[in-house]
Amino acid sequence: MKIAIVCYPTFGGSGVVATELGIALAKLNHEVHFITYKQPVRLNLLNSNIHFHEVTVPTYPLFHYQPYELALSSKLVDTIKKYKIDVLHVHYAIPHAYAGYMAKKMLEEEGIYVPMVTTLHGTDITLVGNHPFYKPAVTFSINKSDIVTSVSRSLKADTLRLFDISKDIQVVPNFIDASQRKTSFTDCQRDLMADPEERIVTHISNFRAVKRITDVVDIFYNIQKKMPAKLLMVGEGPECKPAEEKCKELGIKDKVIFFGNSNEIDKILCFSDLFLLPSERESFGLAALEAMINKVPVISTNTGGIPEVNNDGVSGYMSNVGDVDNMSENAIKILENEDRLEGFKENAYKEAMKFDIGRIIPLYIKMYESALAAV
Numbered sequence: 546m547k548i549a550i551v552c553y554p555t556f557g558g559s560g561v562v563a564t565e566l567g568i569a570l571a572k573l574n575h576e577v578h579f580i581t582y583k584q585p586v587r588l589n590l591l592n593s594n595i596h597f598h599e600v601t602v603p604t605y606p607l608f609h610y611q612p613y614e615l616a617l618s619s620k621l622v623d624t625i626k627k628y629k630i631d632v633l634h635v636h637y638a639i640p641h642a643y644a645g646y647m648a649k650k651m652l653e654e655e656g657i658y659v660p661m662v663t664t665l666h667g668t669d670i671t672l673v674g675n676h677p678f679y680k681p682a683v684t685f686s687i688n689k690s691d692i693v694t695s696v697s698r699s700l701k702a703d704t705l706r707l708f709d710i711s712k713d714i715q716v717v718p719n720f721i722d723a724s725q726r727k728t729s730f731t732d733c734q735r736d737l738m739a740d741p742e743e744r745i746v747t748h749i750s751n752f753r754a755v756k757r758i759t760d761v762v763d764i765f766y767n768i769q770k771k772m773p774a775k776l777l778m779v780g781e782g783p784e785c786k787p788a789e790e791k792c793k794e795l796g797i798k799d800k801v802i803f804f805g806n807s808n809e810i811d812k813i814l815c816f817s818d819l820f821l822l823p824s825e826r827e828s829f830g831l832a833a834l835e836a837m838i839n840k841v842p843v844i845s846t847n848t849g850g851i852p853e854v855n856n857d858g859v860s861g862y863m864s865n866v867g868d869v870d871n872m873s874e875n876a877i878k879i880l881e882n883e884d885r886l887e888g889f890k891e892n893a894y895k896e897a898m899k900f901d902i903g904r905i906i907p908l909y910i911k912m913y914e915s916a917l918a919a920v
């Protein structure tokens with residue numbers, strides 16, 4: 546099949562999932578075309594099965610806002626025609642499903658029919674998409690998609706609750722490619738990060754308010770009162786600076802390392818003992834899954850789709866949003882005992898394997914085939 550994938554190319558989970566999906570499809574000999582404004586960060590391999598088409602938006606002084614949707618739908622029309630694309634798969638409803646639908650309609654005028662699969666990822670539904678200014682367009686483009694998927698049962702329920710949806714929504718969870726994980730690092734250079742007796746606690750995100758970065762710092766503050774520990778903060782976003790300030794105020798600046806965005810997630814997780822994800826909302830929690838496949842237990846909230854990923858008392862623990870004391874207690878409980886920590890690490894890996902890519906990719910392929918058959 547020839548599949549066009551539209552996604553955000555940045556460090557967010559939706560772009561990561563779209564990119565890993567494309568790479569996996571290409572390995573299975575499908576021809577994959579990424580269409581977005583920048584080469585996706587996890588896409589470092591272009592070959593005869595993986596193509597990248599950049600969407601550029603010419604600027605014009607008359608426009609206060611440059612029309613990305615227009616440029617994207619035009620690029621979709623051109624690419625779909627040129628490469629004879631069979632299926633269009635858009636990740637994140639805003640504005641991708643909207644632009645995809647426009648492209649589909651333009652192509653229909655020329656007698657070309659391309660089914661569109663829309664995957665809902667989270668904030669496109671729970672945070673941004675249901676704003677009254679966007680809601681009618683988001684509802685419309687979800688309902689006009691040929692197939693709609695959501696990354697968790699929780700996100701499906703949220704979508705049906707928040708929007709007037711006439712389409713069936715299929716749950717296809719996010720996935721992880723265990724074979725690609727370098728779990729066999731013999732030397733992950735842990736000693737560059739911490740002393741042997743120190744526990745390493747990690748947080749990875751885009752540092753938006755929804756991630757409750759202050760809670761990450763507070764939980765770590767409680768941990769380091771009980772045992773020698775370091776906190777690794779990976780990612781960039783608006784909450785980075787305030788978090789650095791808070792670490793200074795609390796006098797823990799020397800115990801916290803801010804990495805910025807990194808392409809070495811596996812390496813960082815390789816020397817991590819615990820992952821913190823105290824989010825306000827999380828449709829799935831791909832970062833938690835990435836931690837777990839690297840044998841890192843997860844202390845998280847119990848919001849959204851996280852309970853579908855982090856098994857409470859097995860791969861880590863869950864608490865109510867904002868319950869820093871409970872999350873701190875649970876973190877300390879796991880970290881203070883070597884045997885318990887080892888048990889949680891092994892369990893985290895086993896739980897993550899439930900989302901192995903080998904189980905999930907066939908679901909997408911089946912979906913593409915049925916969308917194609919219905920054309």
Ligand code: GMT
Binds near residue numbers: 556667751753755831
């Ligand atoms: O978490 C973010 O802010 C980024 C966002 C994205 O679109 O990249 O992540 C969402 O999609 C991920 C991949 O499906 C999920 O793992 C995240 O849980 C989800 N984020 C939220 O729901 C807040």
